[in-house]
Amino acid sequence: MQILNFKLMKPIVYFTILVLTLSSCEKLILGEDEISSPENNFELLWTDLDKSYSNFEAKNINWDSLYNIYRPQVSPNTTDLELWDIIAGLIENLDDSHVVIYNEDESKYYRSGYTLNEQSKKEVSEELISTKYLEYRTAVKSEDYLSYGKIKNRDVGYIYLGTEDGLNPAAIDEVIEVLKTHQAIILDIRQNTGGDDRYAARFAGAFADSEKVIYSVQTRNGINHSDFDEKNFYSTYKAGKSQFLKPVILLTDRKTISAGEILGLHMKSFSHVTQIGDTTAGDFATTGNRIFLPNGWTYRYPVQLFLRPDGEYLDGNRGNVPDIYIKNTMSDIQANQDKVIEKALQYLSEEYEID
Amino acid sequence: MHGTLGFSQVDTTKTSQNSLGIRVGYNQGYFKDLNFSPLNYTEAGMLFGLTYTKLSSKEKGVLNVDLEFSSSQLKTKKSSYLVSNSTLANLEISYLRRVSSSKDLSFYIGGEYSSYVQIVDWQDFDSFSYLASHGIGVKGLLFYDLTPIHRFSTSLFIPVFQFLARPPYNGIDEEIIENQDNIAKIIFNGSPSSVGQYLALEWKINYLLSISEKVDLSATYLLRYQNLSEINKVIHLQNQLSIGANIKF
Numbered sequence: 032m033q034i035l036n037f038k039l040m041k042p043i044v045y046f047t048i049l050v051l052t053l054s055s056c057e058k059l060i061l062g063e064d065e066i067s068s069p070e071n072n073f074e075l076l077w078t079d080l081d082k083s084y085s086n087f088e089a090k091n092i093n094w095d096s097l098y099n100i101y102r103p104q105v106s107p108n109t110t111d112l113e114l115w116d117i118i119a120g121l122i123e124n125l126d127d128s129h130v131v132i133y134n135e136d137e138s139k140y141y142r143s144g145y146t147l148n149e150q151s152k153k154e155v156s157e158e159l160i161s162t163k164y165l166e167y168r169t170a171v172k173s174e175d176y177l178s179y180g181k182i183k184n185r186d187v188g189y190i191y192l193g194t195e196d197g198l199n200p201a202a203i204d205e206v207i208e209v210l211k212t213h214q215a216i217i218l219d220i221r222q223n224t225g226g227d228d229r230y231a232a233r234f235a236g237a238f239a240d241s242e243k244v245i246y247s248v249q250t251r252n253g254i255n256h257s258d259f260d261e262k263n264f265y266s267t268y269k270a271g272k273s274q275f276l277k278p279v280i281l282l283t284d285r286k287t288i289s290a291g292e293i294l295g296l297h298m299k300s301f302s303h304v305t306q307i308g309d310t311t312a313g314d315f316a317t318t319g320n321r322i323f324l325p326n327g328w329t330y331r332y333p334v335q336l337f338l339r340p341d342g343e344y345l346d347g348n349r350g351n352v353p354d355i356y357i358k359n360t361m362s363d364i365q366a367n368q369d370k371v372i373e374k375a376l377q378y379l380s381e382e383y384e385i386d
Numbered sequence: 387m388h389g390t391l392g393f394s395q396v397d398t399t400k401t402s403q404n405s406l407g408i409r410v411g412y413n414q415g416y417f418k419d420l421n422f423s424p425l426n427y428t429e430a431g432m433l434f435g436l437t438y439t440k441l442s443s444k445e446k447g448v449l450n451v452d453l454e455f456s457s458s459q460l461k462t463k464k465s466s467y468l469v470s471n472s473t474l475a476n477l478e479i480s481y482l483r484r485v486s487s488s489k490d491l492s493f494y495i496g497g498e499y500s501s502y503v504q505i506v507d508w509q510d511f512d513s514f515s516y517l518a519s520h521g522i523g524v525k526g527l528l529f530y531d532l533t534p535i536h537r538f539s540t541s542l543f544i545p546v547f548q549f550l551a552r553p554p555y556n557g558i559d560e561e562i563i564e565n566q567d568n569i570a571k572i573i574f575n576g577s578p579s580s581v582g583q584y585l586a587l588e589w590k591i592n593y594l595l596s597i598s599e600k601v602d603l604s605a606t607y608l609l610r611y612q613n614l615s616e617i618n619k620v621i622h623l624q625n626q627l628s629i630g631a632n633i634k635f
Contacts, residue, residue, distance in 0.1 A: 061418045064426040135467050250559040263560045320513040320557040323423045327465030334556040
């Protein structure tokens with residue numbers, strides 16, 4: 032037993048030293064960690080956006096000149112509150128509501144270019160739509176914010192879709208099955224918060240009259256603002272047993288965003304669809320990972336470039352421009368009037384004699 | 387090798403011997419992946435492993451299949467809000483031939499196929515990254531018999547030809563978006579890596595105690611190091627301590 036102990040002792044001592052060494056040398060292995068100074072937090076964010084944000088050229092942004100404006104405002108004595116305002120000021124120049132910064136516990140966030148989107152929340156009322164304009168309204172339980180109904184005293188169906196985050200876009204097929212006897216459908220995507228572009232494509236497939244290329248996507252892949260990978264083209268396609276090819280009115284507002292706008296792109300490519308309302312947000316591009324700063328703040332931004340087939344940028348203040356522009360004011364809503372729906376009904380009556 | 391051999395108890399006149407082992411342990415490490423975060427992380431969690439080993443006649447060859455699964459938390463000193471998850475699976479299949487032996491020592495060398503996948507995520511994939519490497523490498527194994535019932539072994543595995551799957555420059559691209567519901571397609575979509583680009587090694591030390599003709603107890607230390615030099619650099623070091631039992635048949 033003594034021999035065993037002697038034989039064992041030496042390797043055990045070496046082993047213990049080895050394990051203790053390897054489990055206590057973070058700096059040696061990973062290198063210095065990022066410091067959480069105001070300057071470093073600003074530098075990390077600015078540099079990361081510089082090398083990865085996708086819409087500098089689409090939005091004609093001179094990121095270097097913005098550095099020269101905002102970087103001097105940051106010093107070692109800058110408080111968290113001041114740094115927050117400086118970074119919010121910096122990203123506001125991007126006018127891109129996909130660019131968002133969150134504080135450490137996400138109790139506070141700042142979304143770039145969001146003023147009009149925020150305002151539009153008060154320019155539509157679900158309750159008003161249900162009580163004044165619909166005979167009935169049925170929620171599709173499997174999906175988030177998908178409901179349908181019938182316009183009072185009109186042979187017109189109504190569908191509301193608030194997000195493309197649902198699980199089963201094919202649920203639209205059952206909705207169409209219910210509404211297919213009506214002469215027209217109003218598809219209301221006002222306040223649509225976006226989601227999965229594939230959901231949008233499948234949903235639109237229930238209305239598709241043709242298959243055509245409607246946009247392309249490229250992902251930024253280099254340090255130059257113009258570095259992107261190859262274009263991936265996306266097309267409309269027919270989905271479901273049958274498609275609703277009678278007149279469709281697409282209602283949009285400023286807060287129709289991201290995958291909501293992709294749905295709009297699909298729908299607008301169909302000859303029987305008319306867009307009525309406000310121009311959409313113009314924020315199509317998909318965001319990347321949430322990025323971390325040493326002070327615990329996080330942020331996100333788009334990393335992709337969305338183009339029309341002719342090469343025109345989709346992001347920027349372009350969005351889906353309506354065929355007929357109209358928007359509600361807060362006063363309209365307070366006066367129990369949704370002028371956008373009323374315009375849609377008027378259009379159906381005048382253009383198609385659908386009453 | 388994860389202490390599954392029980393050599394001391396082996397009757398070398400037998401044609402072959404199989405053993406099946408199970409182990410549990412603690413995983414501690416350091417992690418940095420610039421695709422995921424600019425920050426340094428410490429890693430801590432549990433691991434679970436299964437091993438099958440087959441010794442050929444007179445211990446001339448060793449076939450080993452090892453499957454490891456671990457789930458750990460990644461913590462940064464900068465913010466408790468940024469605690470993230472790391473999930474790791476590793477499959478190794480090796481065949482080694484004895485190249486020299488003496489009274490107490492035996493040295494084996496051979497090849498190993500390994501398939502390693504680590505996925506890290508924060509807040510339900512609001513931020514994520516992954517490193518998957520699939521390929522072959524060289525492995526050496528040394529046994530040292532202390533007494534008829536005590537044995538130390540140590541092995542070193544160095545990947546040589548690997549297919550690496552990593553997120554693209556910006557973390558996502560159309561391929562990831564299109565295949566987000568099919569993780570297997572993403573993590574097996576690798577490209578060949580050069581030795582200069584991806585450096586990795588795995589070193590194990592194992593102590594084995596035979597408590598009966600049919601059962602061994604084992605204690606294993608594993609050091610795994612990975613260094614990926616690309617735009618989004620990865621450095622990952624793991625220290626694992628595990629204990630287990632092997633049944634020989």
